[in-house]
Amino acid sequence: MANEYVTLAELKRAFNMEADDTSRDEDLDRARASASRSIDKTTGRRFWLDPLPVQRTFNPRGRVAREADGDLFLVDDIGSLTGLIVETGSGSSWSAVTDYETSPDNALTEGKPITGLLRVLGTWGGTTSRLRVTAQFGWPAVPDDIHEAALIQASRLFKRKDSPEGIIGSAEWGVRNLSRRDPDVWALIEPYIIPGF
Template structure:
């Protein structure tokens, strides 16, 4: 298991399971992995950071925003400028690009990702070429809201084994159906959903 937004120890603590009790580890790990990947799928992004720079190629169609300040090329979340390389071209012919700014301003300082590369008062000139970016993609750190949502969702998924038909019961409330979407999880992750995703 890797890149989960909640640790096994945190999930064990949620259920009062002793750290030395490994009898439920498989189920708990499956729940936390599923919760984390579900959050990724719902938001359209991932909140873990690549351990090393990775190369991705982007086509300009639908990714360039033009305004008075120049052209902004929208990229996948970039969580670190370490190893950041930007190139234009296609096939085996690529040229390094300089003279761009990252956007939004102060993103990494605010623990947010870089989501665009701006050519100030200029254009990317990419009508027939592509943009290749080598970077550490993801978020600089997992936001607290995402961590909490993963903890709630993993707990819910783990307990789901006790209600295989989606029905739960208690002495106080009687029998009821589980809701499709946990409102607390949704409220925590909704601000992170990529617009238009």
């Protein structure tokens, strides 16, 4: 398991389990992984950072926003400037681009990712060109909201084994159906969903 947004120790604490009790670790780990990947799929992004720069190629079609001060190329979340290389071209012919600014302004200092590259008073080229970006993709750090949503969802998934038909009962409330979507999880992750995703 890797890149989960909640640790095994945190999930054990949520259930008042002893740290040295390993009897349910496999189920807890599965719940942590499922909750984290579910958040990724729902939001259309991931909140962990590549350990090393990775190269991705983008088609400009549908990714360029014309702004008053130039073309803004919308890229996947970039969580670090370390190793950032931007090139334009196609096939085996690529040219380095250095006259761009990252957007939004101050994103990384505010704990948010870079989501666009702005060519000030310029364009990103024709429709046959591609943009190749080498970067550490993801978020600079896992936001507190995502961490909390993963903890709630992982707890819910772990307890799901006690309600295989989606029905849960208690002496206080009686028998009731589980809701399809946890409203607290949704409220925490909704602001992070990529618009239009």
